[in-house]
Amino acid sequence: MELQTxxxxxVGLSFALYIGIAIxxxxxxxxxxxxxxxxxxxxxxxxxxxxxxxxxxxFISMAGLISNMGYGGALFLMGWTGGxxxxxxxxxxxxxxxxxxxxxxxxxDRFYSKSASTVxxxxxxxxxxxxxxxQMTGVGVAFxxxxxxxxxTGIYVGMAIVFAYAVFGGMKGITYTQVAQxxxxxxxxTIPAVFISLQLTGNVLPQLGxxxxxxxxxxxxxxxxxxxxxxxxxxxxxxxxxxxxLNMFMYTxxxxxxxxxxxxxxxxxxxxxxxxxxxxxxxxxxxxIAILYTxxxxxxxxxxxxxxxxxxxxxxxxxxxxxxxxxxxxxxERPDWMKRWEKTGLLKFEDKNxxxxxQYYNDASKNADFQKKxxxxxxxxxxxxxxxxxxxxxxxxxxxxxxxxxxxxxxxGLAAALSTAAGLLMAISSAxxxxxxxxxxxxxxxxxxxxxxxxxxxxVAIVISGWxxxxxPGFAAGTVALAFGIAASSLxxxxxxxxxxxxxxxxGAMAGMLSGLFVTLFYVFAHKGLFFIKGTEYLDLIxxxxxxxxxxxxxxxxxGAIVNFVVAFLVDKVTxxxxxxxxxxxxxxxxxxxxxxxxxxx
Amino acid sequence: xxxxxSSHAYWKATLGLxxxxxxxxxxxxxxxxxxxxxxxxxxQLGGYPLGFWFAQQGSIYIxxxxxxxxxxxxxxxDRRFDVHED
Numbered sequence: 001m002e003l004q005t006x007x008x009x010x011v012g013l014s015f016a017l018y019i020g021i022a023i024x025x026x027x028x029x030x031x032x033x034x035x036x037x038x039x040x041x042x043x044x045x046x047x048x049x050x051x052x053x054x055x056x057x058x059f060i061s062m063a064g065l066i067s068n069m070g071y072g073g074a075l076f077l078m079g080w081t082g083g084x085x086x087x088x089x090x091x092x093x094x095x096x097x098x099x100x101x102x103x104x105x106x107x108x109d110r111f112y113s114k115s116a117s118t119v120x121x122x123x124x125x126x127x128x129x130x131x132x133x134x135q136m137t138g139v140g141v142a143f144x145x146x147x148x149x150x151x152x153t154g155i156y157v158g159m160a161i162v163f164a165y166a167v168f169g170g171m172k173g174i175t176y177t178q179v180a181q182x183x184x185x186x187x188x189x190t191i192p193a194v195f196i197s198l199q200l201t202g203n204v205l206p207q208l209g210x211x212x213x214x215x216x217x218x219x220x221x222x223x224x225x226x227x228x229x230x231x232x233x234x235x236x237x238x239x240x241x242x243x244x245x246l247n248m249f250m251y252t253x254x255x256x257x258x259x260x261x262x263x264x265x266x267x268x269x270x271x272x273x274x275x276x277x278x279x280x281x282x283x284x285x286x287x288x289i290a291i292l293y294t295x296x297x298x299x300x301x302x303x304x305x306x307x308x309x310x311x312x313x314x315x316x317x318x319x320x321x322x323x324x325x326x327x328x329x330x331x332x333e334r335p336d337w338m339k340r341w342e343k344t345g346l347l348k349f350e351d352k353n354x355x356x357x358x359q360y361y362n363d364a365s366k367n368a369d370f371q372k373k374x375x376x377x378x379x380x381x382x383x384x385x386x387x388x389x390x391x392x393x394x395x396x397x398x399x400x401x402x403x404x405x406x407x408x409x410x411x412x413g414l415a416a417a418l419s420t421a422a423g424l425l426m427a428i429s430s431a432x433x434x435x436x437x438x439x440x441x442x443x444x445x446x447x448x449x450x451x452x453x454x455x456x457x458x459x460v461a462i463v464i465s466g467w468x469x470x471x472x473p474g475f476a477a478g479t480v481a482l483a484f485g486i487a488a489s490s491l492x493x494x495x496x497x498x499x500x501x502x503x504x505x506x507x508g509a510m511a512g513m514l515s516g517l518f519v520t521l522f523y524v525f526a527h528k529g530l531f532f533i534k535g536t537e538y539l540d541l542i543x544x545x546x547x548x549x550x551x552x553x554x555x556x557x558x559x560g561a562i563v564n565f566v567v568a569f570l571v572d573k574v575t576x577x578x579x580x581x582x583x584x585x586x587x588x589x590x591x592x593x594x595x596x597x598x599x600x601x602x
Numbered sequence: 603x604x605x606x607x608s609s610h611a612y613w614k615a616t617l618g619l620x621x622x623x624x625x626x627x628x629x630x631x632x633x634x635x636x637x638x639x640x641x642x643x644x645x646q647l648g649g650y651p652l653g654f655w656f657a658q659q660g661s662i663y664i665x666x667x668x669x670x671x672x673x674x675x676x677x678x679x680d681r682r683f684d685v686h687e688d
Binding site: 084093211220274283290592595 | 609613616631636637639655657658662665668670672673676685
């Protein structure tokens, strides 16, 4: 069967499955709409959390970035898994005991102030919308390949589908749909990885394949890759750093604490039956996440190897010298997958030296010896531009795997993007309708009115993020990292202090959240433009890119979090301590006994 | 034992457990995976340089173990201080 037809069938079937489940479990009351009546088993909840969590950034974008970054890509791997340890121990059980639907509710009650709740809503919306911009970028990539259109058109189609999808079912629909999505996406991710690992190393498990020798050679895959990328002027794969060690440290930390501060993940832990389950749920979620996250580095290294094998066929397996005249393939003889991706505009070839062959190398290399060799070989600059976000989707095509595998990956990528976008839209809609409108502006709003407000806010969020996604501030995973930085600098410290410090008062928490959010956004917007609008960057004002100790905007959330903690403690010291009943409430939240089902009423 | 003492001791036990786990959490990721990775890369684990392995594989496995260990120990502490659910 033809590839395109196979893709339509796989994507069509997977959609039919999700929609079927959503209809079957269609949400009734508001309480069910948001939290599925607090009755989801930890393993199921773990799978749904994993699907919710592993977005377009994890599925589509991450391995591609690791592929480019090498060792340094580990910051995504550690950052997006290590946060679960924090979440499981520092937040989940206590928030479950607290027994409310949303993060702003917790902040509002714990800090006995509607203003604190409003500040939390602002932080939540900023982080969630930034996150969805990243998703939209990923959705655009997936749909552009799937429909063979430009990535902009892909985003428009994606916006329409995400909207229909999120508005249709509530959380309950989403919880069971997400279990199905998890299964689709994990199969889609691991099956091609297994095939590719077998091809390259003969090892079935990609996790072990990455540490194995190349088929027919006694040199390990990683050692060979190190050598080949160095020959092409790139940094050594197993040691390449993103900027500096300090930046890698801060970046990883920012993703970790951002994980523990993201509202749509935290919300998941309100839906387990007990405090005990909240603790193990995070563990189950991480098990299901780790299946993808430990496969990703193998996918990354193997995709890099296969890409180099495609462009310069003899270099990896036959030790051909990269500078030899006919080492690179002729553009006319390029494989079909390149032609397919050229249509999306995400893969580009430009014959700079007019030899009709594809030279793929690092033309910005600082190694003078390498540059001289490249010039001697008649190379006039890198000629192949591969958008990092296409690596995973193109991976099975690059490895020349059967059509059904390619189709499965397309379905998986869409599942990942849709499930997270839907989860985030739920968080946004509940923050606006429940915390902002019902909690503050119109306490007497009817249940129907509340649901309607939620749906309208979803639509607005989709339009804004889709529009910004057309000119994204970075690759999908990079944009999502910014969202984590925002959550890390604003929400995480406030929630944590709300549980671990009895004396933290509303003034301290609010000042902390606002200053953390402000400092982070100030630095991020300096690089990426005010509200991510291109052309409004103000780098001169902060003294050039990454001017704060070489820390990139994606890593800046850690600094914002430190600012948040410090400001909160200082303000707390000079204002009066929280009332006695709040301190008693904190005591009560700390022990599991007496936990009850979540209750939306105030 | 008075209620107040007991809840104080419970919280102390909880914080003790958290501290121990956070130390391991930090050592495997920020330690072995980042700060000491160049040093550990001199050791090979199969075809993996060890620092690279911790950063891209090992730390994740250890995170999982840490959460389940935490959940188990925490349940024990709950029972010991008689604050468990049901």
